[in-house]
Amino acid sequence: MSKKDGKQFELLVKAIYEEILQQDNIESVRVEHDVSLKGRSGQEHQIDVYWSLKLAGETMQVAIECKDYKTDVSVGRIRDFSAALDDVGNIKGIFVTTKGYQSGAVKFAEFKGIALKTVQKPTSSELNPEGSINRIVLNGNLLGIENVQVNPRFDFEWVITNTTIKEGDPLNFDGRNDEIKVLDSQFNLIGTILDFENKLPRKPENSKGLNHKFEFEDGYFYAPYSNHKPLKLRWIEFTYDTHTVTIRSDFSLKLSAQAVLKDVITGDIFLFNKSVKSAGI
Template identity: 35%
Template structure:
């Protein structure tokens, strides 16, 4: 969709735009019409609207002012004279630069309508505005190389085999090692390490939009980090008929960041979408026409007074989503710790 000044290059273009604004299907619209007045003189009308209702026809005379300054009072007087001359029911002036206060006062007296055509504000489109420009990052975590350090057992509670094969990241073959750690809700070592891995990954990578080397904002990042956990009291693990106490756990965390840029132009389906301000009655309306529709739609603008821009996502913001499952750690094998690379 083009802006007003992209659509309109001169006064003739503005007249055609104003004519299109009235193509609602309720009236007949004529551009550059000519009417013979009561004095016998021919009057040129920028846009003439004919509204037929039963046996009667009502004429509305529209003048279009594509100027660099506000419309003055004398132009309202001139239109009021034209309305009387041609026997019209109403006179209207459209402007892109508004109206002087004297023109508004005179228009209210002469029953002339005054409208300013302007672009819709971000609030009128609905924040964050006509174009929505956001970043989406879908983050997935991986756990690799878990090591239980400094383990010991109490006499009489030694397991038959103290070795463990901890697997995290494959729902079909994940291990489940019973664990007790005071103050934590997890009941298996794998659940505990999974939570720590997610918390650590969020600290390793402060979420922010990324520009990739090729200039795109769509791509994939990999990050590998090292985690060491030493709780105040050792973790108690039940394994192979015995109990192992674990003072410290170390493991690697891999983070996959898939970033996409989301750009939505909310005006893309419209031929035009403008605000038309009624300068006499101090109200405004949406005037829109979609590419797929034959008629123009006019609806009142009602922006909630309670709208708070602080509560709305701003353009350029990042939406970060964390995937519930885990990635395979194989893709991180060749990375150095703390190294953020494009995949």
Template identity: 65%
Template sequence: MAKNNGKQFELLVKVIYEEIIAQDSVESVEVKHDVSLLGKSGQEHQIDVYWSFKIGGEIMQVAIECKDYKSAVSVGRIRDFWGALDDIGNIKGIFVTTKGYQSGAITFAEHHKIALKTVQEPTEAELNPEGVIQEILVNGSLFGIYNSKVMPKFDLAWIVENTALKEGDPFSLRGRNDQIKIMDSNFEVLGTILDYENRLPRSPENSNDLKYRFEFSDGYLFAPESFEKPLKIEHIDFTYDTFTHQMHSAMNLKLTADAVLKDITTGEAFLYNKSAANSSI
């Protein structure tokens, strides 16, 4: 996390909370920077980061004080922030800094229900906790086919009896293997030529001119680009080659983040990735 001046730190906190709110699926909430709110005393209070939303008929407000200090925040700073919150009224306060808080500041904040957060560079332990799988290795073999040729055996007696084709008439079989279908007499599709190719045995491995036959007692081949109606078939013969491909891959599951927002009391942490930040930061 690069060093920020005061405004940059405020904008960083703003986009972190924009991402948190987006992940919580809270709709129609605009996180604003550098907002002035009028207190009951008539005093204007400058709020670094602010948002509000309506729930159950009530307006809920959140104010964040951002301080990029070189040392731990003192109780006086928290007391000043609480004074502004008390004057505004009906508002939740969050204090965010970089170096932590003095013990008196923590005690005072807990009493007045002010959330204390820090934004720092994430540690390796926060990014990748002990016991969490950080890498998956995949080793295996892919068994495939290529150079596939298909030869259907038509029921010539049925074709002569049920179509205008006569024995010896030429016709061609055209179409993609995922378009040519095999169906039964009820026109239920049994599969495409591609489906049957995928069912071909992959063994023996790395072999040529393998042969396999699919028999059909009630099968009809339909090629929309070749003929108007399905033609009865007896079987389909495939000739094909097989190959084996060895696979070795690694999947890195380690997390990356530019900053971590951590709650001082609960220890709850939110990892922030800069890719979601405003380009002006």
């Protein structure tokens, strides 16, 4: 089995798992490289990448074996790693290589609960999960309004007949445009001032002093902070300006990554996009 100098590969795997732990909001864990762990037999075991953390009062250890091989990893390599894990005890094992695993290695690893991963250059399908679409250019116009003035016109004959308001009395009200409402005679909501503003025509664009009127057969003006009960309306007239904002956006659907970590058993992938000095794969 051909093997290249593995130190830089080990550092790449270390950097990948540092990123994964950070994304999982486990930021206080220190991922270490080239650690020696003493087994129960008294034997020292060299671990390529290692970290430990306390979870719910229990200490969890993880050991990663890194092999930068040009051919598939054999079952013997997994057995050797498994023996070291058993000697250390209470530790999770992950085996990472660049090529793949022989079928016997996969079967034995599943039996022993050892995770099998590969680190490779990402394929075009992994970088472009949307298929053949690499780029979308979005052009559009946002049609807005500003300087809005609201002018309610009441049915004054109804007001004089059904309220104590007299000619010349002030009609005071206060409230946000989403609090001031138009109700029908059964107190069902017809719309808020904000609702009517959202229905105002946006064309002609970039124009000033536009007018639009909403008329009501059965509409009553209600404000939460006023000196009167709901008053019957004839219409509400809006005076406003329009403005248009042009947007141009260029979206790339193609992801960027230096390497992809793939779980051989589950198929889950993690795209790694940081540079690790001299960590070619």
